[in-house]
Amino acid sequence: MKPLSRAGTALCLQGLVHARSHAGIRFELRVPDMCLAPGEFTAVVGPSGCGKSTLLDILGLVMQPDRADIFTLQDHGRCLDLTCLGTSARAAVRSQNIGYVLQTGGLLPFLTVRQNIALPLALNRLKDNRRIRELAANLGIAEQLDKRPAFLSGGQRQRAAIARALVHCPGLVLADEPTAAVDELTAMEIRDQFQCLGKTLGTTTIMVTHDRSLLRGRVDRIFSFRLERAAHGVTLSTLHEVEAL
Amino acid sequence: MTHGGGAGLVPSLAWADLKHEWVLSLCLFLAVAAVIGPLLLLFGLKNGTMETLRGRLLEDPRNREIRPMVSRSFTPQWLDQLKNNPKVDFLVPATRSISASVELISKGNKLVLEALPSAPGDPLLLENHARPPEKKECVLSWEAARKLDVQTGQTLSLLVKRLKGSGFESGATTVTVSGIADPRATARVAAFFPLPLLEAVEAFKDGQAVPELGWNGRLPVAGPVFDGVVLGLDQPMDPVLKVRLISGTGLSHVTALPEGSRMESLGYPLTLRPYIYLLSTKTAVPGSVLTTMANRLRGKNPLILPWVSPIDARLETSQNISILAFPSPPAPEFAWNDSGPGGKNPRQIILPKGLNLSGQPVLSLPGKGLEFPVQVRTDQFSQGAWALVPPDLAGILNLARKREIRWDDHKDQFILHRRGYAAFRMYARTMDHVPDLKLELEGMGIPVHTEAERIRDLKELDRHLSMIFWLIALGGILGGAGALAASLYASVERKRKDLGVLGLIGFGRGSLLSFPLYQALFLSCGGFALALGFYLVMAGLINHLFSSQLSAGEHFCRLYSIHLAAAAWGVVILGQIAAALAAFRVVSIDPAEALRDE
Structure with missing residues (x-):
């Protein structure tokens, strides 16, 4: 499979501040610096309520941060500024530059696996059956292409979701606990296939997970959240890179 | 950055979703069809029944007949003017009803019946399977034919009687039955004759001779x-x-x-x-x-x-001249020649000096159609620019200014034409023209009888049935639209996560909004197609069941293409309105829901 050439920083997020309030308690997410190189396989870990989903919403362009000094994404050599995009422009960036792998795959039940994988291509007015077949073969789901998601196992669904996330060669893939619904052995297989394909395609991957054992020695970088109580009723959660778990 | 937003993909996704949930989709198809099908059938019944009733009313010329309720002298000119009215389909003058009874004899069967005038194009006969009679022909009503026991093509003797002194005089001729009208044409014992024959009958009953039929009597001398x-x-x-x-x-x-x-x-x-x-x-x-x-x-x-006041006349073809009466007594030295019938010859003329005409030039009244030769008196001249004629001729010319007169060369007499007709048979061009013509004639002081009330009743029935239909349709449409709206809204709620995923992978809001709209379109079209099939089967069945009571081309249940096209558009638009709520819900789905709900 032909890797995509990337140079410099694939994703750069600096000086991000996003706050939300609930029941009189203010939660503030801060990302001082998160710059990732093309093809890097990155993990984001943290306890429940630390802001992982909020970060994923912001990185997935479904939520606009309160403030971000730098928020850019490389797109085939162009640097896209993501701080001030409108709704339709964000949808366009999502369709062309970002891939998603959700906890249970997020496959559309009324489409076959092949149609699910082909959806991002079709959305970008592309058609590449050979690429679909290669991805499916690499992920071990070539036999499942014409089945509907309901007839697949959990692992097969996740592999199909990974294929859908990578089929249009996005610069960034966001995976929200992609192995949470499968057994440990399958989780490790999926992680390895995900990592391998990401490297091959030059896609930067951010995987949010609770399972720290899955990451040990297998990811390029790990980010975690540091929680602190700044004042009464104010919780600060700051993303920082950790050396090892 | 430009992006299509996946708009082109949405129809196929919406269709794939409907196919995937085919049981639910089928239920929705059936729900739409269950509302639209009976409505189509109801409207078809209303439309077909009204069309049939209206068609029957239109087809039956009796409903277009306008009968004068007074007997007066209608001049041929007035009748011609009325006949040329674009709202009038057919008009034939009628003789006095008192003079319009004749006796028909066939193989010993005698029947005194009402004689009615007819002419080519008579809708009452044509639409009741009888050819209008020509010369020496008649069309019998069903009842008259039954009583006489005659068939088309038979020859009958026609007897006309008139009272003279203490006895009867009769005139006879033969007529061929050219047709027998259907019973619905008239329930009367009647026969339809060409107008000239009825004029002859009337003249005979008035004591006049009808030479062309060999009936004796006096001449209508002017x-x-x-x-x-x-x-x-x-x-x-x-x-x-x-x-x-x-x-x-x-x-x-x-x-x-x-x-x-x-x-x-x-x-x-x-x-x-x-x-x-x-x-x-x-x-x-x-x-x-x-x-x-x-x-x-x-x-x-x-x-x-x-x-007589001066009469404008023409001698030969070019000489206009004013004519005055010149009685003999004023000039004892002058006398008109008395060589005509009864010792009188009124056709003499004295011309002014200088008018070089002699012998028997033709004298005519411009625009009156009266022409006859006159003898020029060469021994006398008028003392002015006018001509002088015997008082009798002047009186006849004076009459010719008011009545139609012709010169009978053989009998050497001035003969009076009939003055006018006592009545007429008239049919409006369409049923809708009847009220207008009724108003026009009544405006001229001629009370008439029409079927306007029956027509008005039909229109009122149509209006009431339309109102009932629209009330039922409104209930059905509201129910159907509500059911469709609820189903589509529930479908969107059920697929919130899937729609969120579509939004997450880059489908724009506009594209997502069209998802339930396309589904509503497919459901509406499918439901309408199913309803159309139901309607066609049921309409065919109903029309077949009642075929014995329908004539060719009539339907109890009928919709035209324009109705079906309008219904299809209505269903589609209603479906889109019903889907609007679901579409509004789709717009409010945040792609983040796809992430979080996992």
């Missing part, structure tokens, strides 16, 4: 009428005498004619009496007025001469 009387007296007319002469004579104006004005007014000098008066009228009076005047002036040695 008699002179005058515009006044020239009266010469030895004494001036006193007011009492004036009143006496005017009263009951038809004369209304008395003008004294001094000697100097007599030539101008009369066309000849009159010096036989010292006092000359002109007693005139605007309406013509018959020659008998002369006798009446003579009786009232008995013992006064009056001179009584007929008078």
Whole structure:
């Protein structure tokens, strides 16, 4: 499979501040610096309520941060500024530059696996059956292409979701606990296939997970959240890179 | 950055989703069809029934008939004018009903029946399977044919009777039955004849001869009428005498004619009496007025001469001339030749000097169709630019100004044409023209009978049925639209996560919004197709079941393409309105829900 050439920083997020309030308690997410190189396989870990989903919403362009000094994404050599995009422009960036792998795959039940994988291509007015077949073969789901998601196992669904996330060669893939619904052995297989394909395609991957054992020695970088109580009723959660778990 | 937002993909995704949930989709198809199908059937029944009733009303010419309720003399010109009215389909003059009974005889069966006029294009006969009669033909009503026991093509004897003194005179001829009208044409015992035959019957009953049928009688000879009387007296007319002469004579104006004005007014000098008066009228009076005047002036040695106002005539083809009456007595030295029938020859003329005509030139009245030869008196000349004729001829020319007269060369007589017709048979072009024509005729003072009330009743029934249909349709449409809206909204709620995923992978809001709209479109079209199938099957069944009561081309249940196209559009638009709520819900789905709900 032909890797995509990337140079410099694939994703750069600096000086991000996003706050939300609930029941009189203010939660503030801060990302001082998160710059990732093309093809890097990155993990984001943290306890429940630390802001992982909020970060994923912001990185997935479904939520606009309160403030971000730098928020850019490389797109085939162009640097896209993501701080001030409108709704339709964000949808366009999502369709062309970002891939998603959700906890249970997020496959559309009324489409076959092949149609699910082909959806991002079709959305970008592309058609590449050979690429679909290669991805499916690499992920071990070539036999499942014409089945509907309901007839697949959990692992097969996740592999199909990974294929859908990578089929249009996005610069960034966001995976929200992609192995949470499968057994440990399958989780490790999926992680390895995900990592391998990401490297091959030059896609930067951010995987949010609770399972720290899955990451040990297998990811390029790990980010975690540091929680602190700044004042009464104010919780600060700051993303920082950790050396090892 | 430009992006299509996946708009082109949405229809196939919406369709794939419907296919995936085919059981639910089928239920929705059936729900739409269950609302639309009966409505189509209901509207088809209403439309078909009304069309059939309306068609029957239209087809039955009796509903377009306009009958005058008064008997008066309708002139041929007036009838022609009415016939040329674009709202009139057919008109034939009718003779007096009292003169329109004849006796038909067939193989010993005798039947006195009502004779009605007909003519080519008679809708009552044509639409009741009978060809309008031609010369020497008749069409019998169903009842008349039954009583006479005759068939089309048979020849019947026609007998017309008239009372003369204490006995009857009869005229007979033969007619062929050209057709027998369907029972619905008329329930009367009647026969339809060409108008000329009915005119002959009427003339015979009036005592006249009908030479072309060999029926004897008198000729309708034209008699002179005058515009006044020239009266010469030895004494001036006193007011009492004036009143006496005017009263009951038809004369209304008395003008004294001094000697100097007599030539101008009369066309000849009159010096036989010292006092000359002109007693005139605007309406013509018959020659008998002369006798009446003579009786009232008995013992006064009056001179009584007929008078007509100047008549514009034409000699040969180019010579226009004014004609006046010239009685013999004013010129004792002059006498008209008496070589005509009864010792009179009124067709003589005295021309002005200088008019080089001799022999028997043709005299005509422009625009009146009367032409006849006159004998030019070469021994006399008029004393002005006018011509003089015997008073009888002047009176006949005067009558020709008001009535149609023809010259019968063989009989050497002036014959009167019929004055007018007592009634007419008329049919409006369409049912909708009936009320207009009724108003027009009633505006002319002719009360008429029409089927306008029946037509109005039908229109009212149509309006009421439409109202009932729309009330039912409104209930059905509201229910159907509500069911569709609820189903689509529930479907969107159920697929919130999937729609969130679509939003997450880059489908724009507009594309997502169209997802339920496309689904509503497919459901509407599918539901309508199913409803159409239901309607076609049921309509076919209903029309088949009632076929024995329907004529060819009639339907109890019928919708035209335009109705179906309108219904299809209505269903699609209603479906889109019903889907609008679901579409509104789709727009409010945040792609983040796809992430979080996992």
